[in-house]
Amino acid sequence: MRIKCPYCGERGNDEFSYLGDASVKRPDPSAADASDAFYAFAYERKNVAGPMQELWYHAAGCHAWLVVTRDTRTHEISDVKPAQDVALEQQKTASAP
Amino acid sequence: MTQSQSFRVAGLGLVDRAQPLDFTFDGVPYTGFAGDTLASALLANGVHLVGRSFKYHRPRGILTAGSEEPNALVELRSGARREPNTRATVTELYSGLDAKSQNRFPSLSLDLLSINGLLSPVFSAGFYYKTFMWPASFWEKLYEPMIRRAAGLGRAADAPDPDIYDKANAFCDVLVIGSGPAGLMAALTAARSGAKVILVDENFAFGGRLISDWRTIEGKSGSEWVNSVVTELASLPNVRLMPRTTVFGAYDTGTFGAVERVADHVAVPGPGQPRQTLWHIVAKQSIVAQGSMERPIVFGNNDRPGVMLASAVRSYINRFGVAPGRTAVVFSNNDEAANTIDDLVRAGVTVAALVDTRPMLPPAIKAKARKHGIRVFEGAAVTDAVGGQRVSGARIAAAYGSINNIVCDLIAVSGGFNPNLQVTTHLGGRPQWQESLAAFVPGTLPKGMSVAGAANGSFSLAACLREGARAGANAAAAGGFNNGSASAPAVEDELTEVSAFWHVDGAKHKAFVDQQNDVTAADVRLAEREGFRSVEHLKRYTTLGMATDQGKTSNVNGLAMMAELTKKSIPATGTTAARPPYVPVSLGVLAGEHRGKHFKPTRLTPSHDWAKEQGAVFIEAGLWLRAQYFPKPGEADWLTTVNREVKTVRSAVGVCDVSTLGKIEVHGTDARKFLDRVYINMMSTLGVGKCRYGMMLREDGIAMDDGTAARFADDRYFITTTTVNAIKVLQHLELCRQWHWPDLDVQLFPVSDQWAQYSVAGPRARDLLAKIVDKPFDISNTAFPYMACAEITALGGIKARIYRLSFSGELAFEIAVPARHGDLLMRKLMSEGKEFGAIPYGTEALGVMRIEKGHVGGSELNGTTTAADLGLGKMASTKKDFVGRVLAQRPGLADPDRPRLIGFRPVDRTARLRGGAHFIGKDDQPIAKNDQGYMTSVTYSPMLGHWVGLGFLARAEARIGEILSAVDPVRGETTLVEVVSSAFYDPEGARLRV
Amino acid sequence: MSNLANGLAAGKGASISERSDIAVTHVAARRGARAALDDAARTAFGTALPSAPRVIEAGTATIVWAGPDQWLFIEKAQAGSDPSVKLAATFQGLASVVDVSDSRTLFRLAASGPSEALIRGMGIDFEHNSFKPGDVAITHVSHLGVMVWRLPDGSGYEFACARTYARDFRDWLGKV
DSSP states (O other): EEEEETTEEEGGGOOOOEEEESSSSOOTTTTHHHHHHHHHHHHHHOSSSEEEEEEEEEETTOOEEEEEEETTOOOOOOEEEEEEHHHHHHHHHEEEE | OOOOOOTTOOOOOOSEEEEEEEETTTTTTEEEEEOOBHHHHHHHHTTOOOOOOOTTEEEEOOOOOOOOOSEEEESSSSSGGOOOEEETTTOOOTEEEEEEEOSBBBBBSSSSGGGTTTTHHHTTTTTHHHHHHHHHHHHHIIIIHHHHHSSSSOOOOOOOOOOOOEEEEEEEEEEEESHHHHHHHHHHHHHTOOOOEEEEOSSSSSGGGGSSSSOTTTTEEHHHHHHHHHHHHHHHHTTTEETTTTEEEETTTTEEEEEOOTTTTTOOTTTTTOEEEEEEEEEEEEEOOOEEEEEBBBBTTTTTTTTEHHHHHHHHHHOOOOOOOOOOEEEEHHHHHHHHHHHHHHHHHHEEEEEEEESOOOOOHHHHHHHOOOOEEEOOOEEEESSSSSOEEEEEEESSSSSEEEEOOOOOOOOEEEEHHHHTTTTOOOEEEEEGGGGGEOOOTTTEEEEEEGGGGGOOOHHHHHHHHHHHHHHHHHHTTOOOOOOOOOOOOOOOOOOOOOOOTTSSSEEEEEEETTEEHHHHEEEEEEEEHHHHHHHHHHHHTTTTTTTTTTTHHHHHHHHHHHOOOOOHHHOOOOOSSSOOOHHHHTTTTTTTGSSSEEETTTTTHHHHTTOOOOEETTEEEEEEEEETTTSSSHHHHHHHHHHHHHSSEEEOOOOOOOEEEEEEEHHHHHHHHHSOOOOOTTTTTTTEEEEEEESSSSSEEEEEEEETTTTTEEEEEEEEHHEEEEHHHIIIIIIOOOTTTOOOOOOOOTEEEEEEETTTTTHHHTBBBOOOOOOSSSSSSBBBEEEEEEETTTTEEEEOOOOSSSSSSEEEEEEGHHHHHHHHHHHGGGGGGEEEEHHHHHHHHHHTTTOOOTTSSSOOOOOTTTGGGSOOOOSSSOOHHHHHHHHHHTTSSEEEEEEEESSTTTOOOOTEEEETTTOOOOSSGGGEEEEEEEEETTTTTEEEEEEETTTTGGTTEEEEEEETTTTTEEEEEEEOOOSSSSSOTTTOOO | OHHHHHHHHHHHEEEEEEEOOOOEEEEEEOTHHHHHHHHHHHHHHOOOOOSSEEEETTTEEEEEOOTTTTTEEEEBBTBOOOHHHHHHHTTTTTEEEEEEEHHHHHHHHEEOOOOHHHHHHSOOOOOOOOOOOOOSEEETTTEEEEEEOTTTTTTTTEEEEEOOOOOOHHHHHHHH
16 A cells, blocks of 8 residues: 655555544543543544544654545545644634634 | 487477476486476476375376466475475476475375375365364374375475575556566557556566467567567666566555566576565556466366366467377367367377367367368267376267267366456455356456456457557556557457356266365365355365465366356356465565564664673664673673672672663753653653653553653753663654644654763762763762753763763763764773773663662563552652543552552572562462462562562552562462562662762 | 675666765754744755755755755764754754754765666665656665655765664665
């Protein structure tokens, strides 16, 4: 499989390491339900058959964390974004009125 | 004496008769020619019997002329290069080739184990499951050795492989797999348009069927046309030609695995030359043009030497100039095979009969047979081959039931053609049944892949050329190369009719479906009777298609027979999708150069050479080699040395190379906030010029790593990790920085290799370092107290960093200089330290001293322990959030009864402790139920004069003084131990703050 | 170095040398300071910093893209002067600056184009003109992390790897 790093270009998957589901975000540690939320964050995952957002790390390349949209059935990758950009975007959305 | 090549046909074939090559088979010398395969050279010498079968030890010959060969497997070469299960049909002949038949006992022609054939009821389908069930102990002692002796393939070499293997990468716009008419046209068309093209063929000669069949293109013979195309391709800079290369797998995103047999066609690879190269090919577009594979018809004794696929007969005649017999019977169900009579006649082989299962042959074929005086049987079948170690006749059942016995030594058989579509199914594509071809054709294809020619079910030469050209032009155009013309040379049309026919009824003898795994028609029927009817069950119950050839000549026949038995259609019964590898791939080529000392890189510290000069003994730590201890002449064993090192450090001064620590610079205006969130303790409150021990957790609350953080400026920290976790911690910190808290202004720099770092420990450490650091830096306890750090210069102007840190419990410093100066600093420390009795010490003494101090190490940070388990619970700040904080408070992890770190000493002070021992109440049974914890680190303490240990014990703090059994089931030892404080030595820490 | 490797290297007339006379500084932009950092770079070096994997010759410094918002500055080492200190001053408040001169080993391969062995050895496309003068890649070869760039004047390639991997990398490089 090959992944198109937004910074480095297309590379073999041997350059990347996989973390998992990118749809789970580190919860607010000060929230009242933090302990349940963190439990879900650490352990609960959906077994997606289809396009899924995943975190990959360009370990042998530029050290960027990436959000990769991959179809788990076909391994087809439809989108790759820097995780930092995605996270900043999410922060902006969350803080918007 | 060399045998004559009495079956070589004058004037035919592409072998180089000016280059005779000597070889031996089972010790008998023969001669062949350059351009031969081992199989063609054996046939040229009239050798048909080449092996014994897997289960029944039946005599076997050469069925095919390609990589699908199920029978002609030999051991090639000898000694360390001996290679079992080498297919004689693809083994390129070389001078001095040495091959042996396999699976015969004691000799090929006299095989005592062929009696297995008489025991065939034992060896029938499912025999493993039914026969060898009871008693269980018989399996290891009796059944398995017996089966292994009786059934088997060749013997692997029993010495390390002396050859080297390489790995390589290639990128192209268009990858063409197969160089028959379709592949050549595809490559040529794509290449002419300017696309970067790679053409691979598993054979050593390009051309596929064009060099095996008697064809004419544009007035040239097939091989002449091939030469002209290959010459043009070779002249183009955008083309890479790769003969002897097998694409064994298609992977995601246009990635292909291929093995190039660089030096398999010579006795010994040249100096430095790899035997094989593993290619990783990335192709924007790929064209599968691997042709088709002929399938046999299943009849009685169809495995006898002398039964050969019709296409193989044509290959041996046309390509190799070898007549595979003197008198032939052609048995087929299709036009292409029936035309084999032309080639046989041309080679001077008498054709005794043309037997066709179809009731009516095309008139053209019939007329041709009549012209040559060949007897024709329409609507007929060969029910059995006659003969033992070689075919001596064919038993033919004619259309109206009459039986005819015809003398022959060759039966050319064809049941039609299976498009060679394995590679199209590697990513999950399912082949589709096409009734008109009586064959599966490629179904859904992976993105960027197309199929052309016979692999696509288009069997005529005209169609192959046409489809190849079109596929080549399309693939090039997909990459933006539009100037290719998709025109193909015109050739005469041909007959390619086929009528499905799988197996002959009324065979008198065993009829083999899968010849390599000895699966018979009766086995398929048995599987059906016993309910193993789906194709997956059929395969697993009978082992059909599970041998090294993966059923290339047998799967479709087996499937069709099952369909008949269950009265279902073939597609309803199953398909023949394949997984990589397409052909067996040697482990050597997968490993490449990564074996022995090249298995992984070796990292050396800057003072490695110095340590070597001192006679240090080294130990692997991750990728590093670290000095473990420094034996002095006369020291009896490592323990003596380590005891001396520890005592010297604790009484004078010692220097330990700690350069292997992971080192990361953490900069930015938010560095302090960031470190607060990744360490359990506060780092933002750390003053500039100070360092602090820190611990990181995983988000699940388990300890991940420990180290120190030093602050050199408001926005500039330097942190260390354990040697083995350096990469993991950086990856974690990058995730935190980029994903969890993207708004923080933090920059991370991995600098593990930048600094040579030494721990200088012992009461005289300050005296020694005072001579190393440059003035005016004041190293006194007042100016540079415990846990201080500074950026200084040393040895007269060399940039340096100094930290007042101690792992040993002694007055200690760590001093770091840029790596290039590490060797110099180590030598200076030793020479300047002489007057204080300075010695170097290794990781072993380091470990002893950390256990004496009760400090945790890798055995305690073992992925199951929390900060509280480690006795570091109080370090965790309650004033901030940090990774792992929330989940560390889960009831399971916060349970006060969890085993906690504590110290142990043997009740009998002379007894030895063992790491890994489990603690059991001293009057309890040593069973899992009574397990109370385990020992993680043990050492002999030279300061205390007895063994001490660290371990985890439930409710540890309340049990000081309790006596327990430490049970080591691995060594069968039980030792009584006393629970004690883990601070064995200088518990007040008085020694390190002076 | 294997004999094959020797042969290939010799055949191409390629020469490999370790660069020992240089200072390497790792520069990473502070959050939100990229535009200002480019201005500072223009003033000091006459060029903005590359945003893509490219290498720029900028007077006395070679500036190599080293990841998003990160660069290596390669300068001639001079006794008594520390380029990382100067860079830290130049980019004060705009970038974090770390001396990595001893962290990485640089090799130069003088060659007008990629040898067959280099093409085969790289996990990224090096054939023909796919990897152009001035291009940079951070990748790995044979389990070793490496940065590679083609010199802007097309006269060769440079490789940077972690110092403690340089022994093994040198073995590999012997083959190209």
